[in-house]
Amino acid sequence: MPILARIPIFKALILDIIFIYCMEITVDQMYQIENKGHDMGFLKKFMMENAGAASVRRLVEKIENIESKNILIFVGLGNNGGDGLVMARHLAGYGAKVTVMLLGTPEKIKTEESNWNWSILKKMPSVKLMIGDSLSFDFKPDIIVDGILGTGISGEIREPYASAINYINKTDCYKFAVDVPSGLDPQTGETANICTKCNMTVTFHKMKQGIPKRKDLTGELYAEKIGIPPEAEEGIL
Numbered sequence: 100m101p102i103l104a105r106i107p108i109f110k111a112l113i114l115d116i117i118f119i120y121c122m123e124i125t126v127d128q129m130y131q132i133e134n135k136g137h138d139m140g141f142l143k144k145f146m147m148e149n150a151g152a153a154s155v156r157r158l159v160e161k162i163e164n165i166e167s168k169n170i171l172i173f174v175g176l177g178n179n180g181g182d183g184l185v186m187a188r189h190l191a192g193y194g195a196k197v198t199v200m201l202l203g204t205p206e207k208i209k210t211e212e213s214n215w216n217w218s219i220l221k222k223m224p225s226v227k228l229m230i231g232d233s234l235s236f237d238f239k240p241d242i243i244v245d246g247i248l249g250t251g252i253s254g255e256i257r258e259p260y261a262s263a264i265n266y267i268n269k270t271d272c273y274k275f276a277v278d279v280p281s282g283l284d285p286q287t288g289e290t291a292n293i294c295t296k297c298n299m300t301v302t303f304h305k306m307k308q309g310i311p312k313r314k315d316l317t318g319e320l321y322a323e324k325i326g327i328p329p330e331a332e333e334g335i336l
């Protein structure tokens with residue numbers, strides 16, 4: 100054993116570092132765990148539901164009088180956006196004034212679980228739905244939810260996501276990132292050409308290795324369980 104590791108305080112520190120490192124997973128491991136959980140019957144739509152619900156719990160704990168707030172939710176066409184759609188429904192349940200800006204058209208939503216959530220929102224007049232790439236709103240948001248891009252990010256940010264990220268960064272309000280601030284690579288901690296700067300980030304299941312490197316962009320950072328059976332990790336972690 101190295102000499103330093105024999106001194107209790109250093110031993111504790113080394114154990115802490117090992118523990119923190121082991122708690123963090125790669126993005127690839129996350130996708131494998133998600134797929135295995137889904138194959139076990141814990142469907143991705145349930146994971147998405149729990150991700151959105153856990154995010155709203157954190158937001159409601161943080162922000163007083165949520166029912167009086169104008170909340171603007173930017174959603175991309177992947178499952179990060181799907182989590183944002185779940186948040187919209189839960190926040191409407193709290194009585195907040197919720198507007199969803201889908202960055203694209205509904206036919207281009209990529210997954211069954213995101214589509215499922217979009218179709219529920221279409222039946223909810225309590226949530227205002229906008230589509231396309233207009234960034235002109237007839238209210239001033241108190242809170243913006245960034246559900247644009249998550250673990251599926253690759254390369255430089257393309258339109259209309261880039262303009263939405265710019266809009267978020269120049270708007271003065273509370274900013275919440277779903278899973279990871281859009282533009283931040285959750286594996287490496289590096290940013291693309293542009294990235295949201297947020298006040299709070301809630302990531303799911305376990306911390307991804309790159310995210311805690313960028314607390315300057317994440318703000319307060321949490322990893323929330325979303326119901327994936329621990330057995331889904333077997334053979335992966």
Ligand SMILES: NC(=O)C1=CN([C@@H]2O[C@H](COP(=O)(O)OP(=O)(O)OC[C@H]3O[C@@H](n4cnc5c(N)ncnc54)[C@H](O)[C@@H]3O)[C@@H](O)[C@H]2O)[C@@H](O)CC1
Pocket residue numbers: 129130132133146147150175176177178179180181182209247248249250251252253254255256257258260277278279291303304325
């Ligand atoms: N992995 C899991 O276990 C779970 C993941 N969930 C959510 O799903 C997310 C991952 O979903 P996806 O795999 O659909 O990925 P994303 O939602 O991150 O989106 C990927 C899509 O965005 C587009 N895109 C990628 N890079 C781009 C760029 N630079 N500029 C413009 N467009 C770009 C691509 O068309 C791609 O299909 C996570 O971040 C998380 O929010 C949750 O629903 C809960 C469970």
Ligand SMILES: [K+]
Pocket residue numbers: 179245246247248249276277278279280281
């Ligand atoms: K995001």
